[in-house]
Amino acid sequence: MSELSNGKVYLVGAGTGNIAYLTLRGKELLAEAEILIYDALVDSQLLALVPADCLQIAAGKRGGQTSTPQDRINQLLVAYCLQGKQVVRLKSGDPFIFGRANEEIEALQTANCDYELVPGISSALAAPLLAGIPLTDKYLSSCFAVLSGHQPEQLDWQALARIDTLAILMGGRTLSVIVGELIANGRSPQEPVAIVCHCSQRQQQVFWGTLTDIVSKTEQISLSPAVIIIGQVVSLSSQYSDRQLPLKDKTILVTRASEQASNFTALLERQGAKVIEMPALVITPPSSWQELDKAIATIELFDWLILTSANGVNYFCDRLLSLGKDYRVLGKLKIAVVGKKTADVLYKRNLQPDFIPPDFVADSLVVNFPEALNGKNVLFPRVETGGREVLVRELTSQGGVVTEVAVYQSQCPDRLEPSVWQALQQKQIDIVTFASSKTVKNFYHLIERELPADTKPESILETVSIASIGPQTSKTCVELLGRVNIEAVEYTLEGLTEAIQEASK
Structure with a gap:
């Protein structure tokens, strides 16, 4: 590690790209990143995990498209590390499975930069599983091989044809060559094949066939990114697939x-x-805390506190505590909440609601209110604009004296x-x-x-x-x-x- 710097580079496997399959360590490092250098196949939801002031640099390499040269990626990693930055190099799948991480590590070692490797779930393993295909089976597959189909001419197809199950990455463009080589080296033309495209993503598709017809079945279809699974275990998909889940394929x-x-x-x-x-x-917080602060300062004057959202609970409670008060000031106040989620958030604050209307909706709050509202002082912390006007009108019509205070803003994204x-x-x-x-x-x-x-x-x-x-x-x-x-x-x-x-x- 450089004596002039406390920077460090984390080579993190993004897994399949779906945020659900990111490791906990990967998520933790993204939340602390100062510089993020990421691959083309990384899902945008992962990018949202980094701090707002993190510099994000796209450095993907895709076949047939403009790509960032590997030397340039190496230079960026070294340069930012030597500046003392916490750098996350987010790589598709696992860094050590066709990820060219070795070249990046060599550059970091040469520059005396500190680094850490964080594994990710490779699509070579995830894609078959998500399609219900076991890579090994007691009867049909005692072994499997993971290979790149990018340069099929460099592979020993005679040896590969004897392996029970093959999981092939980057083979979409050379599918016809792969099929031809396997058949030529003794694999049955009726061998089952599955191609999983965009593994774990919303647009995931699986194409089924055999060595005889899979090329014609996928003609004119972009097979990138994709994992090609070849072997008798493909036939087990209907047995192990999670298609029985009610929202599968939605x-x-x-x-x-x-x-x-x-x-x-x-x-x-x-x-x-x-x-x-x-x-x-x-x-976001309200444009001004003035009215809420005034209400909290005179909290003993209110009979009821009505909370209609989790945001209302959190912002109200946080502001109360930030003013140096605690929940004991609410001791004589009765609390009504609308919504199961609102109640759950209140419970987590160690506060108990006195009234939750049936059906969890605001419409039934006034109709089923547990006592007469006439002359009751009601504090209603709410969104700054555009919410619960009907509720306020109904409470007032029943004689309640309602004080509305803004506790948060709810705005439309840009x-x-x-x-x-x-x-x-x-x-x-x-x-x-x-x-x-x-x-x-x-x-x-x-x-x-x-x-x-x-x-x-x-x-x-x-x-x-x-x-x-x-x-x-x-x-x-x-x-x-x-x-x-x-x-x-x-x-x-x-x-x-x-x-x-x-x-x-």
């Missing part, structure tokens, strides 16, 4: 605030869905993520989900910005099912998008997941 767009999307994504992925996260809300727009244009999305009216409105405006002036946003959703968490959200969907195809019976994310499963049967 690609679902989740529109939520970026910090809130992961839980819903996990629910859907457990049912086999491929999920694309599209932040439709940007959550732009639509390019990968999301591409997926919508290419009809790759089956279902789009909405968990609030505001996400519907923001989604509509983001789509509207991308389309020509005379084109309506709903036109891009002709083949997409629209899923809503509840009646109010559904109403906004109908107003802006013209329809709702799926509505949750229980107005929670779990309920929405169940409704999507039921509709997909």
Whole structure:
């Protein structure tokens, strides 16, 4: 390590590119990166894990496309390390499987730079598994080989033809040569073949065939990136595949605030869905804390505190504590919450709600309120603009004296993520989900910005099912998008997941 620098380079395997299959160590290092140098096959969701001030440098190499020379990548790693930076070199798959990591390590060693290797899940292992194909089997495959099909003329096909199972990377362009060599060296023309394209990604496809017909079946199809699996174990796919999962083969767009999307994504992925996260809300502190601070200073004057969102709970509690107070000042205050998630967040703060309306919706809060509201002072910490006007009106009509204070802002992102727009244009999305009216409105405006002036946003959703968490959200969907195809019976994310499963049967 250089005496002039405390920099370090981490050669991190990104795995298949899907954030779900990134290692914990990889995630930890991305969160601390000052410089990120990444491959072409890295998913954009991984890039979102780095700090906002991290310098991101695309350094991918793709066949037939403009690529960053390896020497240039080596120079960048050394230069930033010697500047004392924490550098993450994010490589597709595993750094030591066709990753040219050895060349980068040699450059770092020559410059006396410190480095660390972090393994990743190679698509050579993940792609067969995700297609339900075991690389080994007690009866059909006692061994397997992983090879690159990039330069087939350099391989010993006579030896490879005798190996039970082959997993071939970078072989899409040379598929016909690979097939010809295997048949010429004694492999049966009826040997099963599977080609997994875009392993673990939303656009993952699997092509099935034999050595006889796989070339004709994939003619005119881009097979990059792809893993080619050849062997009798391919026939076991129907036995081991997870196709019984109800949302298998469904690609679902989740529109939520970026910090809130992961839980819903996990629910859907457990049912086999491929999920694309599209932040439709940007959550920030309010433009001023003045009104909230004033309310907290006179908190003993209020009878009820009403919280209608997880954001409301978190921002209110955090501000309370930042002002040097603790939860004991809420001792005489009764708390009503709307929504199961809101209640869960409150419980995590070691606070107990006094009232949760049935059906988890605001509409039933006033109707089922546990005591007369006449003359009661109600503190309502809420989003700064555009939320719960009906609730405030209903509380007031019942005689409640409502004090509204802004605790956070919920804004529309500046732009639509390019990968999301591409997926919508290419009809790759089956279902789009909405968990609030505001996400519907923001989604509509983001789509509207991308389309020509005379084109309506709903036109891009002709083949997409629209899923809503509840009646109010559904109403906004109908107003802006013209329809709702799926509505949750229980107005929670779990309920929405169940409704999507039921509709997909």
